[in-house]
Amino acid sequence: MLIYILKRLLSLGLSLVAASVVIFLAIEVMPGDAAQIMLGINASPDAVEALRQELGLNLSIYARYLSWVGGLLSGDFGVSYTYRVPVTEMIGDRVWLSFPMAIYALVLSTLIAFPIGIIAAAKRGSWADWLVMGGTQLGVAIPNFWFAMLAVQLLAIKYHWFSAGGFPGWENPFLAIRALTLPAFVLALPQASILARVMRSSLLDTLSEDFMRTARAKGNTRRQALVKHALRNAMIPVLTILGLQFSFLLAGAIIVEKIFFLPGIGSLIFTAISQRDLIVVESVVMLLVFAVILVTFVVDITYAVVDPRLRRKAR
Amino acid sequence: MKTILTGVSALALTASMAFAQSTITIGDQLEPPYLDPTAGAAGAIDNVVYANIYEGLTRFASDGSIIPGLAASWDISDDGLTYTFHLHDGVKFHDGSDMTASDVVWSLNRARAEDSTNAQKGLFAGIADVSAPDDTTVVVTLDAPNGGFLFNMAWGDAVILNEGDDIEALKTHPNGTGAFMFENWVQGDSITITRNDNYWGTPAKLEGATFKYISDPTAAFAAMMAGDVDAFPVFPAPENLPQFDADPRFNVIIGSTEGETILSTNNAMPPLDNPKVREAVSHAIDRNAIIDGAMFGYGTPIGSHFAPHHPAYIDLTGESAYDPDLARSLLAEAGFPDGFTTTLKLPPPAYARRGGEIIAAQLRAVGIETEVTNLEWADWLEQVFHGGDYGFTIVSHTEPMDFGIYANPDYYFHYDSPEYQALMEKLTAETDPAVRTELMQDAQRMLAADDVNGFLFELAKTGVANAKVMGLWENAPTQATDLTAVYWAE
Numbered sequence: 001m002l003i004y005i006l007k008r009l010l011s012l013g014l015s016l017v018a019a020s021v022v023i024f025l026a027i028e029v030m031p032g033d034a035a036q037i038m039l040g041i042n043a044s045p046d047a048v049e050a051l052r053q054e055l056g057l058n059l060s061i062y063a064r065y066l067s068w069v070g071g072l073l074s075g076d077f078g079v080s081y082t083y084r085v086p087v088t089e090m091i092g093d094r095v096w097l098s099f100p101m102a103i104y105a106l107v108l109s110t111l112i113a114f115p116i117g118i119i120a121a122a123k124r125g126s127w128a129d130w131l132v133m134g135g136t137q138l139g140v141a142i143p144n145f146w147f148a149m150l151a152v153q154l155l156a157i158k159y160h161w162f163s164a165g166g167f168p169g170w171e172n173p174f175l176a177i178r179a180l181t182l183p184a185f186v187l188a189l190p191q192a193s194i195l196a197r198v199m200r201s202s203l204l205d206t207l208s209e210d211f212m213r214t215a216r217a218k219g220n221t222r223r224q225a226l227v228k229h230a231l232r233n234a235m236i237p238v239l240t241i242l243g244l245q246f247s248f249l250l251a252g253a254i255i256v257e258k259i260f261f262l263p264g265i266g267s268l269i270f271t272a273i274s275q276r277d278l279i280v281v282e283s284v285v286m287l288l289v290f291a292v293i294l295v296t297f298v299v300d301i302t303y304a305v306v307d308p309r310l311r312r313k314a315r
Numbered sequence: 316m317k318t319i320l321t322g323v324s325a326l327a328l329t330a331s332m333a334f335a336q337s338t339i340t341i342g343d344q345l346e347p348p349y350l351d352p353t354a355g356a357a358g359a360i361d362n363v364v365y366a367n368i369y370e371g372l373t374r375f376a377s378d379g380s381i382i383p384g385l386a387a388s389w390d391i392s393d394d395g396l397t398y399t400f401h402l403h404d405g406v407k408f409h410d411g412s413d414m415t416a417s418d419v420v421w422s423l424n425r426a427r428a429e430d431s432t433n434a435q436k437g438l439f440a441g442i443a444d445v446s447a448p449d450d451t452t453v454v455v456t457l458d459a460p461n462g463g464f465l466f467n468m469a470w471g472d473a474v475i476l477n478e479g480d481d482i483e484a485l486k487t488h489p490n491g492t493g494a495f496m497f498e499n500w501v502q503g504d505s506i507t508i509t510r511n512d513n514y515w516g517t518p519a520k521l522e523g524a525t526f527k528y529i530s531d532p533t534a535a536f537a538a539m540m541a542g543d544v545d546a547f548p549v550f551p552a553p554e555n556l557p558q559f560d561a562d563p564r565f566n567v568i569i570g571s572t573e574g575e576t577i578l579s580t581n582n583a584m585p586p587l588d589n590p591k592v593r594e595a596v597s598h599a600i601d602r603n604a605i606i607d608g609a610m611f612g613y614g615t616p617i618g619s620h621f622a623p624h625h626p627a628y629i630d631l632t633g634e635s636a637y638d639p640d641l642a643r644s645l646l647a648e649a650g651f652p653d654g655f656t657t658t659l660k661l662p663p664p665a666y667a668r669r670g671g672e673i674i675a676a677q678l679r680a681v682g683i684e685t686e687v688t689n690l691e692w693a694d695w696l697e698q699v700f701h702g703g704d705y706g707f708t709i710v711s712h713t714e715p716m717d718f719g720i721y722a723n724p725d726y727y728f729h730y731d732s733p734e735y736q737a738l739m740e741k742l743t744a745e746t747d748p749a750v751r752t753e754l755m756q757d758a759q760r761m762l763a764a765d766d767v768n769g770f771l772f773e774l775a776k777t778g779v780a781n782a783k784v785m786g787l788w789e790n791a792p793t794q795a796t797d798l799t800a801v802y803w804a805e
Binding site (some may be wrong): 030031032033036037038039040041042043044046047050051054080083084085090093094149152153156157163164165166167169221251258259260261262263264267271274275276 | 351355403430431432433434437487504505537540691693697698700701712717720
């Protein structure tokens with residue numbers, strides 16, 4: 001077990017180093033000059049040059065890479081070119097929106113997907129199954145920016161149940177949650193559709209297993225067998241998808257954040273890219289990579305803890 | 316669930332109505348990177364702080380005229396070299412310290428220093444010396460007479476800061492003398508300001524204001540319609556304006572800006588270096604079709620690089636009237652009977668992307684083929700502005716009275732005319748208003764005659780506001796959202 005963990009840790013470290021090189025190179029080749037963008041097209045060339053000097057943009061690419069990685073190792077993510085505040089501070093504020101929103105969406109998606117996925121599997125071929133299959137097909141197909149705009153039109157402009165966007169901050173948790181409800185729901189819908197379909201097919205696979213017949217033979221009712229035996233075994237692929245979805249929700253909400261003008265991680269990356277605030281882009285992307293690698297690492301370890309077969313294989 | 320939600324929103328609604336009479340929420344597309352107008356060109360900075368938080372010696376009024384700011388009055392010596400400013404008494408910065416002549420000396424010296432990163436350093440270029448004989452008097456000596464000096468001092472880049480303030484701290488916590496004080500900034504979302512009750516001048520009517528940042532035009536429309544935002548002084552989607560206009564809850568405010576929108580032409584790139592070819596281009600363009608098609612009718616045609624609402628403006632659109640047949644024959648005369656191919660590189664704003672398609676079609680009609688490329692601003696700066704790798708591009712030049720850029724042969728138009736450069740030198744040295752007007756008109760004629768660029772239209776300021784919001788600026792003589800006179804009608 002210890003060797004297994006050490007091996008995973010080594011691969012985690014190597015992935016991070018590789019990621020840092022790729023991210024840095026990919027982002028540094030983008031054309032554009034942060035200093036000129038900040039000062040505009042009527043700025044005098046020597047003011048632009050002075051600013052470039054001040055921001056350290058004149059250093060060589062190696063020097064910039066080393067200072068960036070060195071900073072990351074000591075927990076210093078650098079200072080934003082455009083905003084002139086530490087990147088850690090900027091991320092700190094945004095994470096408090098993106099992280100709760102991702103969790104919220106995940107909870108919503110689970111709450112929707114589990115029951116309908118189970119019903120569809122249990123009543124395979126019935127009208128309920130058809131409804132779920134058709135509905136989730138639609139849920140996957142509808143682009144979420146379009147659905148978001150539709151939701152705003154109806155629920156914010158017509159009925160005023162929600163505001164059209166924006167985030168009031170966590171001073172009043174009730175208002176904060178209300179502001180996140182619509183975006184979280186929009187994010188959750190396609191995820192829930194995928195999850196429900198995975199749930200259904202995984203459950204159907206399990207239902208045809210031999211041990212299910214045994215369970216029925218022991219005298220369990222259909223419902224008991226489903227809940228006690230089938231569900232537990234069907235959960236593994238569902239949980240894997242759930243894990244993947246969380247990483248996606250954390251980083252992939254850019255468009256939804258734009259539509260609801262929410263100050264989250266996604267919109268931070270978006271603005272930073274257009275302003276060529278490269279240090280912010282690099283650090284945030286690195287952080288997200290780190291989060292995803294870490295989640296994968298934790299999942300790997302959990303698999304081994306939960307499933308003894310994996311543990312043995314790893315040795 | 317539904318009843319709970321409606322209950323909550325009803326509560327929130329009454330709460331916001333109770334405050335509605337004294338605060339306002341302003342929508343804007345771009346969030347400022349920081350709040351020091353002396354350290355960056357971002358118009359978004361001035362949209363928050365100009366006139367509200369920071370003030371200069373002079374300031375712009377909404378009609379574009381220059382009125383006294385922190386300086387109550389001034390005397391100009393007969394040779395035009397010495398300006399003596401008499402400051403208002405008892406002006407205090409928001410942190411409570413007194414604003415004195417030494418703060419003015421410090422601010423101006425900082426802006427013109429060697430290592431200054433002031434984006435408009437040129438505004439201070441002619442200053443030889445700044446001194447403070449006493450606490451309320453500032454004497455500025457110039458190298459040469461400069462008729463635009465008081466105008467220069469009105470810019471957001473020339474506001475007065477508190478001597479000795481930590482410049483880095485000012486980026487997030489501005490400390491000015493204005494009628495509003497900075498309160499809070501939720502980065503990525505909004506900036507809040509409150510009324511300064513110790514203001515030296517006429518106090519603001521509003522108790523406070525929130526600037527909310529919504530970059531997406533569709534989201535901006537939704538926010539206005541849902542009542543989340545009370546006013547959007549520069550509304551990003553002109554196509555939605557008729558809908559607001561028809562709705563009694565809203566006022567559509569159309570004014571002028573300082574944005575000369577032009578088909579910038581690379582005067583150094585063959586065949587565009589040929590004046591005949593540029594003349595042909597000018598006649599190939601139908602300005603009204605562009606204004607109607609790209610700007611939904613909002614915009615004023617211009618025939619040179621000059622704002623139509625300025626007193627010295629002359630209408631030169633007739634010099635380059637739409638005449639495709641003339642354009643074709645001019646091209647033939649220049650040696651291109653079958654036309655030619657060049658590039659048209661478009662930055663992100665809607666005027667450029669939409670206008671670009673129309674212009675490409677109009678040019679094609681006379682035989683000029685354009686390869687259209689859409690660029691982000693960062694790429695645009697790299698390729699077009701610095702690299703000079705372009706034939707045409709479309710940009711709105713939004714700085715007020717910025718025709719001086721044509722005197723710089725290295726500027727991205729690459730227009731190198733010794734006559735124009737001499738004319739600009741003469742204009743700077745001239746202080747007699749009547750002669751200045753004449754010189755500015757000569758400049759307009761010269762730019763039109765040389766067909767330096769395709770002069771398209773003056774960008775309109777298209778704003779939307781709640782019908783009860785009064786006192787917003789109609790025009791935009793500089794980038795600003797002056798809230799000092801704004802109030803809610805009963």
